Amino acid sequence: MAGKTIKTDAEWKKLLTPEQYEVARRKKTERPFTGAYWNNQDKGTYRCVACGAELFSSDAKFDAGCGWPSFTAPADPANLATEPDDSYSKHRVEALCSRCESHLGHVFADGPEPAGLRYCINSAALKFIPDKPKDE
DSSP: OOOOOOOOHHHHHHHSOHHHHHHHTTOOOOOTTOSTTTTOOOOEEEEETTTOOEEEEGGGEEOOSSSSOEESSOSSGGGEEEEEEOGGGOOEEEEEETTTOOEEEEEESOSOTTTOOEEEEOGGGEEEEEOOOTTO
């Protein structure tokens, strides 16, 4: 992965939509079952909306029934960082893009085996790139 992406707050506001900015830069959460990708079944790659880092493959996506896109593992663990999040009087693990430090969502220990993890990610923090058909 390339080096860190560093921008001013004003630059992020110009680059992102208001919803993307609130989620990715201010650590807000979109309402469940409202994001563009919570029920996306297409094959492709999910990238960071802010810097384009590759985060998840559709092969790792599963229906957790929670209303947000859920994944079993990142495409490349080096592209995803985690840190403790004790906001709202809850202990959680925050998922961040390691390149630009955008808030993505949270990681929970209630996912399917073998790892048992669920990366619960806001659609607003993602950009989906569909796979090209094999005949192209």
